Amino acid sequence: MRSARLTMTGGSLVAAGMIGMNVAVYAFNVIAARLLAPHEFGALTALFGIILVGTVAGLGLQAVTARRIAVDRDRSGPIISATVRVTLILAGAVGVVVAVSTVVLTPALKLDSYWPVVLCGAALVPLTIMGAQSGIAQGQERWGALTAIYLGNGFGRLIGGTAGLLVSDTPTSAMVGLAIGSWLPVLAGAKLLVGHGGNERISRRPLMREALLSTHALLAYLVLSNMDSLIARNRLDEHDSGLYASGLILAKAALFFPQFVSVVLFPRLARDTTHHARLRAVSLVAAFGALAVAATAALPRLALILVGGDDYSEITGRLWLFALAGSFLAIVHLLVFDALARHAHGVVVMIWTAVVAVLVSAYGLDVGLTGLVVTVAVVASVLATVVYLAPLKPRQQVTEQ
Numbered sequence: 001m002r003s004a005r006l007t008m009t010g011g012s013l014v015a016a017g018m019i020g021m022n023v024a025v026y027a028f029n030v031i032a033a034r035l036l037a038p039h040e041f042g043a044l045t046a047l048f049g050i051i052l053v054g055t056v057a058g059l060g061l062q063a064v065t066a067r068r069i070a071v072d073r074d075r076s077g078p079i080i081s082a083t084v085r086v087t088l089i090l091a092g093a094v095g096v097v098v099a100v101s102t103v104v105l106t107p108a109l110k111l112d113s114y115w116p117v118v119l120c121g122a123a124l125v126p127l128t129i130m131g132a133q134s135g136i137a138q139g140q141e142r143w144g145a146l147t148a149i150y151l152g153n154g155f156g157r158l159i160g161g162t163a164g165l166l167v168s169d170t171p172t173s174a175m176v177g178l179a180i181g182s183w184l185p186v187l188a189g190a191k192l193l194v195g196h197g198g199n200e201r202i203s204r205r206p207l208m209r210e211a212l213l214s215t216h217a218l219l220a221y222l223v224l225s226n227m228d229s230l231i232a233r234n235r236l237d238e239h240d241s242g243l244y245a246s247g248l249i250l251a252k253a254a255l256f257f258p259q260f261v262s263v264v265l266f267p268r269l270a271r272d273t274t275h276h277a278r279l280r281a282v283s284l285v286a287a288f289g290a291l292a293v294a295a296t297a298a299l300p301r302l303a304l305i306l307v308g309g310d311d312y313s314e315i316t317g318r319l320w321l322f323a324l325a326g327s328f329l330a331i332v333h334l335l336v337f338d339a340l341a342r343h344a345h346g347v348v349v350m351i352w353t354a355v356v357a358v359l360v361s362a363y364g365l366d367v368g369l370t371g372l373v374v375t376v377a378v379v380a381s382v383l384a385t386v387v388y389l390a391p392l393k394p395r396q397q398v399t400e401q
Contacts, residue, residue, distance in 0.1 A: 013143045013147050014143050014147055014150075015264075016147065017146065017148070017151050018256070018257075018260045019257070019260075020150070020154060020155075021153055021154030021155075024151075024154030025154050025252075025256075026253060027158055028158045028161045028162060029249050030307075030308065031161075031162055032044055033245075033246060033308040035165050036165075036169060036170075037242075038239060038241075038242025038311065039241065039242055040169075040170065040171055041242055041245055042232070042233055042238060042241035042242045042244075042245045043111060043116075043171045043233070044171040045229050045245035046229055046230055047117070047171060047175060048229070049226040049229040050098065050105065050117065050120045051120050051123060052225075053222045054124040055127050055128070055131065055222070056218040057090045057211075057215050058090075058094075058124075058127050058128040058130055058132065058134075059131055059222075060131070060211045060213075060214035060215030060217075061083065061086065061090065061128070061131045061135055061211050061214075061215075062132065062134045062138065063135065063214040063266075063337065063340045063341075064135070064211045064340075065083045065136055065138075066134075066138040066266055066267065067266075067270045067343070068207070068210075069135075069139025070139045070266070070271060071270055073140075075202070076136075076139070076140060078201060079202060079207075080192075081202070082201075082203070082204045082207050083132050083136065083207065085204045086211060087129055087131075087132040087193075089208075090128055090211070091126075091129050094128050095122060095124050096121065098117070098120050098121035098124055099120075099121030101121075102114045102115075102116075102117035102118050102121075108230075108234065109230070109234070110233065111171075113172055115172050115175075116172050116175045119172070122179040123178050123179040123182040125182075126182040126183045126185070126186045127153075127185075129186050130152075130182075130185045130186055133149055133185075133186070133189035133190075133192045134149055136189075136192045136193070137149065138267065141267055143264070145189060145192060146263070148189065149189040150185070151185075152184040152186075152187065152188035153184070156182055156183070157181055159177075159184075160177035160178050160180045160182070160184075161174050161177045161178045161181060162177070163181075164176050164177025164178065210343075214340050214345070216345070216348055217339070217340060217348040217351065220348050220352050220355060221332065221333065221336050221351050223355055224329070224351055224355050224358065224379075224380075224383075225329045225333070228244070228325075228358070228362075228372055228373070228375075228376050229245065229248055231358075235362065235363070235366075235372075236372075240368070243314055243315045243369060244315075244369055244373070246307045246308040246312040246315060247315050247322040247373065249306070249307040249308070250306065250307050250319055250323055251322040251325050251326035251329075251373075252326060253292070253306075253326065254288075254289060254293075254322075254324075254326030254327045255329045255330045256330075257288060258284065258285040258288040258330050261285050261334060262281065262334045262337040265277060266341055269281070269342065270342070281334055281338065282334060282335065282388065286327075288327070288330070289324075289326075289327025289328070289331065290327070293320055293323045293327055296320040296322075297320040297323075300316050300317060301316065303316075304316045304319065318369075318370055318373070325373050325376040325377035325380060328377055328380035328381045328384055329376070329380045332351075332380055332384045335347070335387040335388055336351070336387070347390075350383060350386055350387055353383075354382070354383040357379045358375055358376060358379050361379075362375060
């Protein structure tokens, strides 16, 4: 009973923090949709996709750090010390790689300047550090600290991005503000990275190897969950690309809202050898998804207000499809983190197969706006079923030296 009460308390706190973060991110998206022309908002949404994919290094660090601390709490100090060393390497590497990729991504996304993608790289340095901080807080079940980090992330984007748009209503100016605001969550969790170690020293190589495996799985997932924004920008005309970006606001809301379930239950999933925690988590996420789809279908005009207003009225009757796609992707998200908690990295093959399926449909069948969101929903539902039914490798109890 005590464990259940602690879980509920932690869940409520983290849920509040993640809701606050997502509301702040959503508010910035709405502000951007109203300040930018549809084709500029489409460009900014594509840049958000780059950032989300680029956060895989931080998410990988979060997963491996939280797992290792959860199953080996007595050695959390040395684990954190090793995490800090790995984080400094990965944060710099991610920032440089994304910044250099501007020579490819700028023409692919039909951007007018190389700077927006370079600024994505700058923003990903603090966001990678934030991932390590989140893993420490999650593994130690320090939900207050984790909530502060999440709120810092959301309001850093809202305050920084909005300030950039007020200076100049362009995607480049918005990205300058986002790059600066991304340091707010790092400041919120700064204490988590200091004062650890002691006499024992853990090699960073096993942690780096596991972090890369987790990063690979999360990269595949984030490509799957964000590739439609890039495909829409590349394949649809500028008007339809802007409409699709508007619908994605709702899809992301359905995707992000239930993620507190995987965050709070992750330590338990790492320690649990049965399927009960997994079934409970999937059921909770599926219930939230069903509610989101039903509400959107019943109140499409209200949903339209939430995604940008009358300028995007052409997409009103199709908004429930975006909620459906986001809900299935939320279930896949939970199952991916369940696999990482159990050290079952084979899930990555299934995710990449789903990525290929979306690409083949989007480009081979030349689907339009509606066809693209339906494709994502169908592929995500099939993937969730396959991952849930697939046998999982038993978790590892021992942390490598």
